[in-house]
Amino acid sequence: MTQEKYNIKECEKKWRARWDEAKCFEVTEDPSKEKYYVLAMLPYPSGRIHVGHVRNYTLSDVVARYKKAQGFNVLNPMGWDALGLPAENAAMERGTHPADWTYSNIEEMKRQLKAMGLAIDWSREVASCDPEYYKHEQKMFLDFYEKGLAYRKESVVNWDPVDNTVLANEQVVDGKGWRTGAPVERRTLSQWFLKITHYADDLLEALKDLPRWPEKVRIMQENWIGKSQGLQFKWDVIPQNGTRISNRSEAEAGNAEIEVFTTRPDTLFGASFIALAPDHPMAKKLAEGKDGFNEFLKQCQSVGTSEEAIAQAEKIGFDTGYKATHPLLPGQEFPIYIANFILMDYGTGAIFGVPGHDQRDFDFAKKYGLPIKEVISSGNSSIENEAYTGPGKLVNSQWLDGREIEDAKAEVIKRCENIGNGFGTTQYRLRDWGISRQRYWGCPIPMVHCDKCGVVPVPEDQLPIELPMDINYDEPGNPLARHPTWKNTKCPKCGEKATRETDTCDTFFESNWYFLRYLDPCNEQRGFDKDKAAYWMPVDQYIGGIEHAVLHLLYARFCTRALADCGWLDVKEPFTGLFTQGMVTHETYQDEKGHWVTPAEYEALKDKSKIKVGPTIKMSKSKKNVIDPEDILGTYGADAARLFILSDSPPERDLQWTESGIEGAWKYINKLHRMIMEQKDNLPAPGAPNPSKFSENASKLRSATHKAIAGVAKSIESFAMNKAVAQIRELSNAIQSFKPADDADRWVQREAFETLIKLFGPMMPHLAEELWAALGHKTLLAQSPWPEVDESLLANDTVTIGVQVNGKMRAQITLAPDAAEDTAREAALAQDNVQKAMDGKEIRKFIYVPGKIVNVVAN
């Protein structure tokens, strides 16, 4: 028998055109409706969409369409994170202009995304490389500068020698550039910084108010911010000749004190040495010219660059010969070392070593023969072989003896404060965000350098500072800096000749606020209107990859706070809900020679026996285990791709892309189409009155239908899309096995069909529209509400429960859900298997949980 086949390509195209005509997904602020802001992380326009994009945007689309059906005013926008290095690399390789490359990529990717049938308000599309976009970013920077949230300082920076630019701390992974993988070098440069540390505590504390964020991401941010509380105080340096450093030699030495930070002030009496970071300013002063110092410094630098290598490296130190004292430890002198395990970046770059209770100090003390004192004891703890860091009470500590650790900490801080040397303080691991990049394809930093006036901000009315279009990549380095005229300008203050800042912003700046630009994308005067932000913000559901757990998500949280402080909006926490999707993985294939083979090549092979099938791993170009979404959309259509992505694997977990999986989805789509097309002409008209009397089978189907409504809604809301798909398939199975006998049955069949269509609408929107129309509806399903649940149909008349004897399942009985215990007992004991298992033994206990279980305890 020939079937009327579902013409996927034409139907999908048709419905996308209909949605466009009806402007289905274009929204405006509507105070009468509750808003819902769905945000998917915006793509970088690399040229082609990849399967990760398809997963991301399918998820956001299901949420958007579902919430819209629920009656929310849903904003679901899309844009392009369009500044960045790949454009420049492409420009160098192909001789095109980064702008041309970027805009043609955007066009291509937009076409691909549109083929997915996403419920996006494209009228709000933004591209961050548009001067109309970065103009507002420049204004933002000026406001930050005004508020002291942007500043310039000379600092040691991470230099990526391949990309020829600076990297933020967050962009250095294992001592290597996050993009290039090249070992980063240390350079001293004058750089622009954003004062993210100003918000360190708020960024940390507010994580507690983000219950709809994954725990994992909150922990990662918490660790990144790295708050620790302790005492900062000073030790006096004694010169080698035994007398205190005089004022004159103090001036020579620069300082006669060493300031340290500790989280364990309680262990003060366990101190046995002072240690400075090799790049500590005092280190040079105390050790310069001494025998072996230069060799020591060299040794410090020879350690590998990876974090792990640094952490595992042997602890080495250099004895300066100087000693230090502290007023709370009268009569004691402590040697001052320079040690490779002390970081200049953290705390004060100096510590006092307590070998008994810090493993690093312990290792160091062992090596250099320094005293190891026990000052904390739990009674059975020991510092014989390793440092003791557990709980206990203070010992060998004079006026602290017997105290609890926390108590002792407070006491030492108090005494230091009393003698005017030191204070309780908080340290953060978080550093300010260095945003200067020595690249062309970024947002120009709107600053001018004037010989007379110094650094002068560009006046707002001169914005945007646009990138020049006539650039070349004939030589390495920043094309902006060597452009013949661009940087020449006049000082806004004195009118004399001046030079523009030629550094551009880190491209993470653009993604700091794009979700705000979506709210008001055509506003020329301001980045966005405050009232619009008041309506739409915060983002209700943000969806994207885990790789942005720290970088982007922390920067965006910072930026929203900074903007709030500059009066741009009143919300300071941008994303109330966050969902991080898993990766898309695929099997790997290698031929006899070990060359990687693509899945498409593998499928096309007649003889697959010579191919070695390797592990399923994240799709990567180098392993060639990549699926091109374009092929999938072309072959199976958008709905099949979307369905497959939502089926089986929970969205937070990795998704294994398989040929059989996508085929299965495609078959199901055809099955649904066939099922409804075969029956549609037998059904009553849309909106026919409820016959109110139903056969038993029809009642069962109604019950299944309404259970599915409640079940699918719950699953979607908890991001269990795989379960939602399973519930939809369960309903369609029930419908398929239902054989209508009369008009009432056919009414029920229509109800079930229509419900089914509405339930899979968010997932397979094209098919849903097609079938919705086939059932005689003139309206768009995309504009129809979610079906209502008839609660009375959710309860079962009877329920089948298990009967256990001594905890082992022996039989099943069917009862009313609220059947009395006597009824249950009678039914249970009437079962042959139950009698057999009881083997004539006496009933000691009879447990009956209505609707759940019977357990007969007999012995």
Place this chain on the structure above:
RNA sequence: GCGGCUGUGGUGAAAUUGGUAGACACGCCAGAUUUAGGUUCUGGUGCUUUCGGGCGUGGGGGUUCAAGUCCCUCCAGCCGCACCA
């Protein structure tokens, strides 16, 4: 080293507050349709068995009438951070 997550059939996975483990699929087996393959439809499919049963959620132990779920302990894999004082 520290922190987190995960471990359930051949595979992806389900399983309210502890209450019939394996829903829904993929694959596989058998049958029907088809010239054949594919599609489609029907049935079966945790392992094992002497067909009575027995055993099953990474291993071991515990609590309970009852444990994938709670507690203790060990193991494996993945991810993040890593000399942070």
